[in-house]
Amino acid sequence: MALYTWLSSIPRPPxxxxxxAAFQELGLKILEEASGEHQIYAEETAxxxxxxxxxxxVLICWTxxxxxxxxxxxxxxxxxxxxxxxxxxxxxxxKTFAPISN
Numbered sequence: 001m002a003l004y005t006w007l008s009s010i011p012r013p014p015x016x017x018x019x020x021a022a023f024q025e026l027g028l029k030i031l032e033e034a035s036g037e038h039q040i041y042a043e044e045t046a047x048x049x050x051x052x053x054x055x056x057x058v059l060i061c062w063t064x065x066x067x068x069x070x071x072x073x074x075x076x077x078x079x080x081x082x083x084x085x086x087x088x089x090x091x092x093x094x095k096t097f098a099p100i101s102n
Contacts, residue, residue: 002078004091008098009069015040015060022097026090028058038062054078054086058094072098 010018014037016030023030023042034041039061059073072094076087 002087004074
């Protein structure tokens with residue numbers, strides 16, 4: 001399983017609004033039934049041009065809402081050691097929206 005995880009600070013809550021543009025650009029859809037005020041869960045849509053095994057899931061949750069710090073996890077069924085995976089592509093793109101905190 002490919003997994004990328006990091007901590008980030010975002011300029012403003014709520015989480016869904018902060019990541020809406022990034023998710024839309026990357027072809028990710030927030031699943032309302034698995035999301036709420038404190039976390040969002042998104043996945044690539046079934047109509048994605050990528051194979052089922054490389055479809056990405058993203059989980060973002062607050063680690064400290066007062067400081068606007070969140071943890072971001074990007075995962076797929078791809079091999080972790082393989083370079084150029086869809087998981088790596090999505091993680092890299094999300095890091096431009098939510099860079100790693102110092």
